[in-house]
Amino acid sequence: MPPHPDRIRLLLLATAALLVAAGPASAHRLKVFASAIGSSIEGEAYFVGSGPAAGVDVTLREKADQVLQSGKTGPDGKFALKATGTGDITVTVDAEDGHVARFTVAASELDSNSPAAVPSASAALAGDAPSGAASIPAPAAAPAVSMADLEIAVARKVAPLAAQIDALQSALRIQDIVGGIGYIVGIFGLVAFLKSRRPAKDRPS
């Protein structure tokens, strides 16, 4: 056996080992982002670099095989499904051609988990209101917005931001592409270097 292919194989193995050590990447070409808004899960599915994934299957699962809800994305790749579960919910989108993406929404984000807490909070606010209402009439209007509505409103405002952050992480960046080309040049340069050492040893001329 010539020594150099082994060395290259070793190199490839080392690269593979590095990859495994770095941990599996969580991004896919098809991506889905979801967030809990009130008691429903809203989000969007898209192909990194080419836009929304329209009309693909969306499934909400709690644990492994417990399907809660399923539906399809709209023409803009967006979806909204009612979530009834109590645990973490996994959103799976499947374009039915080998593209599959997952996203997990934590149980704590879902409103349906604490139905008792929300009414009591709004009740407390409402209870406080009459005492202040006599002297300062203007703020009395504020407690009319319940805590639950507030949370939903905030969730709605924050969701696009979170989606953007998520999309940014998997966006194609020109420096990454150029860097990749650099890596390729480097890898093949290294292979060329390793290969060039052997003939020099075999026939020194």
Next chain:
Amino acid sequence: MAHIPDGVLSVPVLAGGGIVTAAALAYALKKLDEDSLPRVAVLAALFFVASLISVAVGPTSVHLLLSGLMGLIIGWAAVPAVFVGLVLQAVFFGFGGVTTLGVNTMDIALPGVLWAMLFAPLLVDATPRRAAWVGAVVAALSVATTAVLVALVLTLSDSSYTLSARIVLLSYGPLLVGEAIITGFACGFLARVSPDMLGARALRRGGKIAASS
């Protein structure tokens, strides 16, 4: 599509793809000679960039594979070229997956290599026109074979997996045509400018690249 992510395929299929790719890699690296290395690097870079640019087609998105072109120009070296490209795509962009590297390399690289090997005799002393047609046919057959392999590994992994034939046809149809046109033009151009580049077999007989210029 060709970049199958982690967590879709079953372990035996992943292992099978890994073994096939490992064997092909070992064989290709053994055959790889220094003179063709720059060429392999350029095509690996081309594959890396070309398969990043995806275009939305219907409910899915497609991107070039260029496997037919790679098979015609660098032969077996297309396997390491695709492998390196896929590794970098998985690391930088999360395209495909780390566990599916073997299966994806097999799906993308092998059809190009095998179809190019089959058609290589037609390229010896070919006119640019004939080279273009051979290139187009090899590219189209490679894409079609990749589609079949992807469908095969998905259904082998999970027989209940609902692979939509309509969507696969919808996405691979335009890709097949696009690849055929691009590879056809590339081969026609190469046959005119530097005929030695086409066909790994012709290359070995013709000697070094540097001698031809």
